[in-house]
Amino acid sequence: MSEKKSYLNYVIIRKTRAKAKVQMIVGVSMLAFYAVGLLGVIQGQIERYQTALIIALMVPAFYLVWCACNHYGFIAKAERYDKIFCKDKNGIITAHEMAEEMNMKYFDMFVELEKIFRRGYFVNCTLQQGRNPSVIINNAQVGDAKGVGFMQMVCPKCGASTRIRANSRGNCEYCGSIIQAPRTQKKDK
Numbered sequence: 288m289s290e291k292k293s294y295l296n297y298v299i300i301r302k303t304r305a306k307a308k309v310q311m312i313v314g315v316s317m318l319a320f321y322a323v324g325l326l327g328v329i330q331g332q333i334e335r336y337q338t339a340l341i342i343a344l345m346v347p348a349f350y351l352v353w354c355a356c357n358h359y360g361f362i363a364k365a366e367r368y369d370k371i372f373c374k375d376k377n378g379i380i381t382a383h384e385m386a387e388e389m390n391m392k393y394f395d396m397f398v399e400l401e402k403i404f405r406r407g408y409f410v411n412c413t414l415q416q417g418r419n420p421s422v423i424i425n426n427a428q429v430g431d432a433k434g435v436g437f438m439q440m441v442c443p444k445c446g447a448s449t450r451i452r453a454n455s456r457g458n459c460e461y462c463g464s465i466i467q468a469p470r471t472q473k474k475d476k
Contacts, residue, residue, distance in 0.1 A: 294372045294424070296410045300362055303406070307358035314351030321345045364399060365408040368422075372412060376457060378424040378437035378450045385422070411436060440466050 324341040327333035371388050372380060386396040397420055404414045415421045424437050437450045442459040451457035451468045459466055
């Protein structure tokens with residue numbers, strides 16, 4: 288059974304999903320409770336002067352729901368970026384490539400990606416800032432049986448150096464000949 292390669296930090300994502308689920312349940316429950324209070328005001332069962340209090344109590348409930356939606360949204364965006372990272376051939380994804388793939392403006396995409404990296408949603412890759420912003424997929428580690436990282440390979444024909452995903456084949460960037468990355472060995476436990 289082959290494992291799917293991914294750069295997502297599933298520990299952080301699992302915790303964030305659990306937190307968002309709790310926020311959503313508590314927020315929606317509070318909103319439902321206070322909505323019943325508003326219905327009581329409308330039907331005349333509760334005094335009108337309590338309307339402001341009920342609405343004021345709904346604000347934290349709306350905030351909890353908004354936070355949960357925000358968490359779910361960032362997780363979905365991280366999953367979309369992960370698909371782009373997994374398709375990459377040389378381990379360097381420029382911000383312009385990602386903006387085009389995500390169908391977003393360059394600046395908006397980069398701000399969003401910074402937030403996702405700050406939240407810790409990715410592993411085995413880094414956000415390169417500065418003159419040429421990009422995401423760099425880190426080198427293959429020993430035991431990288433999934434082929435997530437990249438290896439620096441030397442072309443046997445022309446001697447040029449090319450980055451290739453571990454456990455895969457690629458073409459030399461200069462002469463186009465096929466280069467096979469050696470299989471990485473699993474760590475002994």
